[in-house]
Amino acid sequence: MRGERALIARHAGTVLVGQLAVMAFGVTDTIIAGRYSEHALAALSVGAAVFVSVYVSLMGVLQALLPIWAELHGGGRGGEVGRSVRQSLYLAAIAIMVGMVILLLPGSVLQWTQVPADMRGEVEAYLAVLAFALAPALLFRLFSTLNQSLGRPQLVTRLQLGSLVVKLPLSIWFTFGGAGLPAMGLVGCGWATLCVNWTMLGCAIWLLRSRPFYADYGLWKRIEAPDWQQIRKFARLGVPGGLAVLVEVTSFTLMALFIARLGTAAAAAHQIASNLLAVAYMTPLSLAIATSARVSFWLGAGDAAKARHACRQGFELTAVCALFYAAVMAALRNELANVYSDNPAVIAMAGALLLAVALYHFADAVQTFCVFVLRCYRVTLAPLVIYCTMLWGVGLGGSYLLAYRGLGPWAAMQSPLAFWIMSAAALALTALLFGVLLRWTMRQRAR
Template sequence: MASSERGVIARHAATVLVGQLAVMAFGVTDTIVAGRYAEGALAALSVGSAIFISVYVSLMGGLQALLPVWAELHGARRTSEVGRSVRQSLYLCAAAIALGMALLLFPAPLLRWTEVPPAMRDEVEAYLQVLAFALAPALLFRLFSTLNQSLGKPQLVTWLQLASLGLKLPLSIWFTFGGAGLPAMGLVGCGWATLVVNYTMLGAAVWLLRSDPFYTGYRFWQRIEPPDWQQLRRFARLGVPAGLSVLVEVTSFTLMALFIARLGTAASAAHQIASNLTAVAYMMPLSLAIATSARVSFWLGAGDATQARRACRRGFELTVCFALLFAGGMAALRWQLAGIYSANPAVVALGATLLLATAVYHFADALQTLCVFVLRCYRVTVAPLVLYCGLLWGLGLGGGYLLAYRGFGHWSAMPSPLAFWLMGALALAVTAGLFIALLLATLRPAPGRPRLA
C-alpha cells in the first residue's frame, strides 16, 4: 500500500512537473533571448518579471487553494457538485483578474518606491502593460489546471503546456529581434509572445472542456448560477489567506530584484540568473506538493484520515530526496549553468557565486512548500501566513536589505545580491522547521477531534 501511494503521487507529480517546466521554460526563453538582445534588456526583464510574478503567482495561489475543495468532492464521489463549485469559482477568478490588471497597468509608484533606476522604468512599464492583458487567460487556464489536478487527471494540462512551449520559443525570438517585416521590439516582444500563447492555451482548454467525454459527468456547461455568497465566503476563507501567503512568499523572492536593481546592470543580470534557475528548480517541490495535497484531500473526502496521513508521509519522503538532488546539482554545475545565460565574465562569476546560496535556499523552500500545501488540506491557513510575514518579509527580505546596504552590528554592509540570498535562505530554513512542527501537530490523531472539511 505504501509503495502504491508513493507511486500514485510520483506519477501525478511527474506529469505536473513536465507541464510546469514547460511553463517555466517561458521565463528561461525570455531570459536567454533578452540577455542575447542586450544586457539592459536582461536587467529590465529582471525587474519586470519580478513584478509580474509577484502579482500573477499571488492571485494564482488564491485559485490554487481551491484544489482541496474539489479533491474532497471527488473523493466523496459528489460529482455533480464539482461543476457547480467550479462555476462559482469564476466569480473569484474575475475579481482576481480585475485586481491584477490594475496593478500591472500602473506600476510606477512601486518602481519609484523601490528606487528602480529611471533609465529602466519606461521599458519595464511597457513590458508590464502588455502582460496586464495576458493575465486574464493565464488565471483562467490556472483554474482549469487546478481542476484537473484535483481530479487526478493532469495529463491534458501537461500536453497543452508542452505544445505552448513550441509556440512561445519562436514567437519570443521573432518579436524581440524582428524579421519577416516585423520590427525588433526588444523586451516588449517577449511580453507580446506571452500574450499570444496564453490566449491560445485558454482557447484549447475551453475546447477540451466542451468536447472531452471525461468532463461530461461534472456538468460544467450549465448556466452559471448567481453568486452563492456562503460558498464564496468558504472559498475566501481558504483562498485569501493562501493567496496572501503566496504573496508574502513570492514577494520575499521577487522584491529582491527591485532592491538589487540599484546595484547596477551586472548585479541585476546575475541575480536574474540565480532567480530564474531557482524558480525552475522550485517546480519539482511544487509538483510534489500539488500531487500530495490532491491525494491527502481525496482521502479526507473519502473519510480515511489514516490513508491521508500516509499519503503525506510518502510525499515528504519524495520531496526530501529530490530537493537534495536538485540542490546538489545547482551547486556542482554553477559555472556551467551561469554561462548559459550570459557571455559577460563578471555576470557569470557573480551568478555562479549566488548559486551556492540558492542551493541552500532551494532545499529549505522545498520542505516548506510541501508543508504549506498539506496544511491547506486541513484548512490551516492563518498560522502559515503569520509565519511568512514575520520570517520571509522580516528576516529574509528586511534582513537582506540591511545586510546589503547598512550592515549588521560589527558586520559592514555587503553591497551584493549575495546578501539577499543568504538572508533569504536563513529565513526559509527557519520557516521550514516551524512548518514541519506545525504539520506534525496537525496530523497527530487525537480522540474525538473532528475532521476538518
C-alpha cells in the same frame, strides 16, 4: 504502500513536465533578452519580478481551491463539482481585475524601490502587455487546478508542452524582428506570452466542452447567481493562501528590485540565479500538488490514516529531490551561469549566488510541501503569520540591512549575495516551523 508513492510520483511527474514547459517560457525569455542586450536582461529581471508577484499571488488564491474539489471527488460527490467550479469564476473575475490594475499602473512600485529611471520605461511597457495576458493565464490556472484535483493532469501537460512550441519562435521573432516586423526588444517577449496564453485558454475551453470525461460534472450548466456562502468558503481558504504566496513572492520580488540599484551586472546575475531556482522549484511544487490532491481525496473519503500515509510518502520524495537539485546547483554553478551570459563579471557573480541558492532551494522545497498539505486540513492563518514574520522581517529586512547598512558585526556587503544569504536563513526557519505545525495538525486530526 508503494502504490501510493507511485501514484503520487506519476501525478507529480505529469504536473512537472507541464510546469517545466511553462517555466521554459521564462528561461527562453531570459536567454533571448540576455542575448539581445544586457539592459534588456536587467529590465526583464525587474519586470518579471513584478509580474510574477501579481500572477503567482492571485494564482495562489485559485490554486487553494484544489482541496475542495479533491474532497468532493474523494467523497463521490461529482455532481457538486460543476457548481463549485462555476462559482469560482466569480472569484477569478475579481482576481483578474485587481491584477490588471496593478500591472497597468506599476509606476509607484518602481519609484518606491528606486529602480533606475532609464529602466522604468521598458519595464512599464513590458508590464502593460502582460496585463492583458493575465486573464487567460488565471482562467487556465482554474482549468489546471480542476484537473489536478480530479487526478487527471495529463491534458493540462499536453497543452503546456504544445504552447512551448509556439512560444519559442514567437519570442525570438518579436524580440529581434524579421520578415517585415521591427525588433521590439523586451516588449516582444511580452507579446509572445500574450498570444500563447490566449491560445492555451481557447484549447482548454474546447477540451472542457468536447471530452466525455467532464460530462459527469455538469460544468456547462447555466451559471448560477453568486452564492456568497460558497464564495466566502472559497475566500476563507484561498485568500489566506493567496496572501501567504504574496508574502513569499513579494519578499523575492523586492529582493530583485532592491538589487537593481547595484547595477546591471548585479541585476543580471540575480536574474540568472532566480531563473534557475524557479526551474528547480517546479519539482517540489509538483510533488506538493500531487500529494495534497491525494491527502484531500482520502480526507473526503473519510480515511484519515491513508491521508497521513500519503503525506509521508510525498514528503520523502520531496526531500530526496530537493537534495539532488541543491547538489547540482552547487557543483555546476559556473557552468549553469555560462548558459545565460557570456559576460565574465555576470558569470562570476551568478556562480557565487548559486551556492546560497542551493541552500535556499532545499528549505523552499520543504516549506512548500508543508504549506500545501496544511491547506488540506484548512490551516491557513498560522502559515500566513509565519510567512510575514520570517520572510518579510528576517529575510527581506535582514537582507536589506546586511546589503546596505550592515548587520551586527558584519559591514554592508553591497552585493546581491547578502539578500540570498539572509533569505535562505529565513526560509530555513519557516520550513522548520511549518514542519512542526503540520506534525501537530495531523496528530490532532488523528485524535
